[in-house]
Amino acid sequence: MNVRTELPPTPFIDVAAQRRRLGPAIDAAVARVLNHCQFIMGPEVRAFEAELAAFCGAKHVITCASGTDALVLGLRALGIGPGDVVICPSFTFCATAEVAALVGATPVFVDVDPLTFNIDANGIAGAVETATAAGLTPKAVIPVDLFGLPADHSAVAAAAKAANLFVLDDAAQGFGAIYRNKRLGTFGHATATSFFPAKPLGCYGDGGAVMTDDDALADAMRSIRVHGQGSDKYDNVRIGLASRLDTVQAAVLSEKLKIFPDEIDARNKAARYYSNALADVVTVPAVPKGYTSVWAQYTIRVSGGRRDALAAALKAEGIPTAVYYPIPLHRQQAYRHYPVGKGGLPVSERLAGEVISLPMHAYLDTATQDRIIEATRRALKA
Numbered sequence: 001m002n003v004r005t006e007l008p009p010t011p012f013i014d015v016a017a018q019r020r021r022l023g024p025a026i027d028a029a030v031a032r033v034l035n036h037c038q039f040i041m042g043p044e045v046r047a048f049e050a051e052l053a054a055f056c057g058a059k060h061v062i063t064c065a066s067g068t069d070a071l072v073l074g075l076r077a078l079g080i081g082p083g084d085v086v087i088c089p090s091f092t093f094c095a096t097a098e099v100a101a102l103v104g105a106t107p108v109f110v111d112v113d114p115l116t117f118n119i120d121a122n123g124i125a126g127a128v129e130t131a132t133a134a135g136l137t138p139k140a141v142i143p144v145d146l147f148g149l150p151a152d153h154s155a156v157a158a159a160a161k162a163a164n165l166f167v168l169d170d171a172a173q174g175f176g177a178i179y180r181n182k183r184l185g186t187f188g189h190a191t192a193t194s195f196f197p198a199k200p201l202g203c204y205g206d207g208g209a210v211m212t213d214d215d216a217l218a219d220a221m222r223s224i225r226v227h228g229q230g231s232d233k234y235d236n237v238r239i240g241l242a243s244r245l246d247t248v249q250a251a252v253l254s255e256k257l258k259i260f261p262d263e264i265d266a267r268n269k270a271a272r273y274y275s276n277a278l279a280d281v282v283t284v285p286a287v288p289k290g291y292t293s294v295w296a297q298y299t300i301r302v303s304g305g306r307r308d309a310l311a312a313a314l315k316a317e318g319i320p321t322a323v324y325y326p327i328p329l330h331r332q333q334a335y336r337h338y339p340v341g342k343g344g345l346p347v348s349e350r351l352a353g354e355v356i357s358l359p360m361h362a363y364l365d366t367a368t369q370d371r372i373i374e375a376t377r378r379a380l381k382a
């Protein structure tokens with residue numbers, strides 16, 4: 001029997017290691033909430049919003065119940081609805097396009113860049129043409145900072161400006177990342193993020209936030225978050241949601257935010273270690289100059305149909321992997337009737353067959369990485 005299989009399985013994302021590091025601080029923070037009993041919009045929510053604003057440089061931070069709701073708050077506040085088009089990549093988590101459909105708009109898919117996996121801004125003009133030809137009004141674009149790497153926000157901004165589109169950044173995976181010396185949170189008209197436990201900054205349940213520098217947009221999003229309230233909650237000025245971040249989750253997040261920069265460094269160290277050791281056998285993730293990723297995923301490309309064999313070989317050695325995303329959205333039952341931008345989505349389709357993500361978190365030790373690297377090299381040479 002292969003002795004390697006007797007090592008304990010490696011976690012894909014080690015939430016427990018972080019819990020051990022933070023244990024007493026989080027317990028105390030949660031206990032404070034349990035004692036004051038302000039479970040909805042308690043003081044920890046306001047405090048966390050201020051901390052997050054200071055961290056990312058956005059003027060307004062509006063926390064909410066999930067990353068998906070954060071995107072909905074943005075679209076609703078921008079006034080997007082039926083007859084409007086929201087342009088987004090197909091190679092992303094479904095929520096990016098789902099929110100367009102949820103507000104009654106039509107998602108139109110564009111392709112991604114093969115090196116960064118992020119929206120190809122050159123495709124935006126073609127998607128605008130597709131939308132207009134279908135009798136719809138192009139209103140917004142949602143770039144995604146996929147796997148933690150910022151999209152090319154300057155290129156997206158230029159294409160959006162040319163077509164008079166709002167930009168809503170989906171930073172659910174990339175929050176904390178840096179694009180040209182600035183953290184995500186201020187690119188575009190608004191930025192949405194998620195605190196789902198597996199995201200780089202996750203809480204102990206569901207949560208999200210949306211950021212903007214625009215005062216009117218912030219007011220609208222705060223109102224929509226709580227049933228479209230006006231001067232108080234019994235003054236209803238628009239249709240809204242019930243989408244607050246629980247006070248307990250805000251308390252957890254404040255503690256986690258304190259160690260987030262340190263965790264981002266650790267993730268970058270782990271990513272560099274992988275890339276140095278694997279660049280000669282697979283396509284390792286690209287990080288363009290001026291970008292810092294938060295490595296929500298460490299995703300390599302394995303060509304020639306060897307991806308699934310690699311996953312099976314690693315699994316046999318107790319090493320979990322994941323494929324984000326095996327089916328691009330324009331091939332999914334729920335989304336395949338929506339339009340695709342001019343030129344189609346050949347890169348998204350190719351990536352879906354080649355990508356595989358290796359274990360990545362801030363508590364990966366070198367011994368574990370060596371084991372993953374050796375197993376990967378062995379499997380690819382077999």
Ligand SMILES: *Cc1c(COP(=O)(O)O)cnc(C)c1O
Pocket residue numbers: 066067068069092093095096144170172173193194195196206207208
């Ligand atoms: C996770 C995720 C979301 C949604 O976040 P939830 O908090 O799970 O609702 C949206 N977009 C992307 C790209 C994501 O990865």
